[in-house]
Amino acid sequence: MPKKPGAHVIHRLSALVVKNLKKPGRYADGGNLYLQVSTGGAKSWLFRYDIKGRSREMGLGPLHAIDLHAARSLAKTYRGQLLQGVDPIDARLAARSAQLAEEGAQHARKKWKWCCETYVAEVKVPELTNAKHAAQWRTTLETYTYPKLGEKWVDEITLDDVFGVLKPIWLDINETASRVRSRMEAVLGWAKVKGYRTGDNPAVWKSNLQHLLSSPDKVQDEGHHPSLPYEKLGAFMARLHEIQATNVK
Structure with a gap:
């Protein structure tokens, strides 16, 4: 004891x-x-x-x-x-921001992971009064986008890349998938304004992804499945990790 x-x-x-x-x-x-x-x-x-x-x-x-x-x-x-x-907490955030700025200054082009972390640190953390919400942003992007896009240059990310992230989780955990899409749109929009990429935002829903993915309003909500097939266990555990992570931040 x-x-x-x-x-x-x-x-x-x-x-x-x-x-x-x-x-x-x-x-x-x-x-x-x-x-x-x-x-x-x-x-x-x-x-x-x-x-x-x-x-x-x-x-x-x-x-x-x-x-x-x-x-x-x-x-x-x-x-x-x-x-x-x-x-x-303030000291840790300042140190992290300084580290990201130093890493970013080393390259004219920016990778997706760097853009996500910098956007969250510079925009979302100061904006969100609840630290758990900022943690949710980090965890969602890390869990669902980094495996496919983390080391990809942000100016090379296309509609196919965004679709590739969303399609495997869109029907099974649509609420989470919708957040992923929204947060990808925000980061890509920020990257364009910062001059790290040009062209249309491939994560926008209207007149874009809405033609490739089912409407969120008509997709079965996560948690309503009578059972969990083995092949879907990975997505479930990733979602569980996200929830647990936000509880300890």
């Missing part, structure tokens, strides 16, 4: 406890660090803190990628930033 909380106590959890915890909830390790167990059993780390009268929560990543030692190291770094009056 986790150690009982106490004032200023850190390292309350052990590697064995972290491994064996099953009950959904948040378990304090001390020093602002929490292990979060979702209802589906997924485990991730959370850094909770107050700054300038504001309570904030910062997702550090899933347990399978960030072990207890690494999570404590990150928490120590962020506590140090707090002592200096620096908001760890």
Whole structure:
């Protein structure tokens, strides 16, 4: 069992406890660090803190990628930033934006993955007050578009490319697929305005994809299938991953 909380106590959890915890909830390790167990059993780390009268929560990543030692190291770094009056979330976003700008400056042409990440960091994160919504943008684009388009130059993306991303998921998980289309349209529109591509936006629905894909209003909603065929398991797990990811950000 986790150690009982106490004032200023850190390292309350052990590697064995972290491994064996099953009950959904948040378990304090001390020093602002929490292990979060979702209802589906997924485990991730959370850094909770107050700054300038504001309570904030910062997702550090899933347990399978960030072990207890690494999570404590990150928490120590962020506590140090707090002592200096620096908001760890703002600092992380600034560092990521700087990294993307540096990577982008190295090439006149931009790849799809870079455009997606830069658009989310520069446009959606400042615009969305709920961090979970920004996380949904990242996860959706990463899960459904990066496998096919991640390393493709954005000025080479065509209607066939967009259709190739949407067609396999359009009927099975239409609500998610519609979000993917809308977000692809937004990124491609941004890329055109920035001068990274020219021509029509291949992700636009009206007078474009509407002639290739069934109307979302007439497609069966996801979750209404009586059973899940084996060949559709991959799409289901990707959707489940998206939901779990947004719960820990």
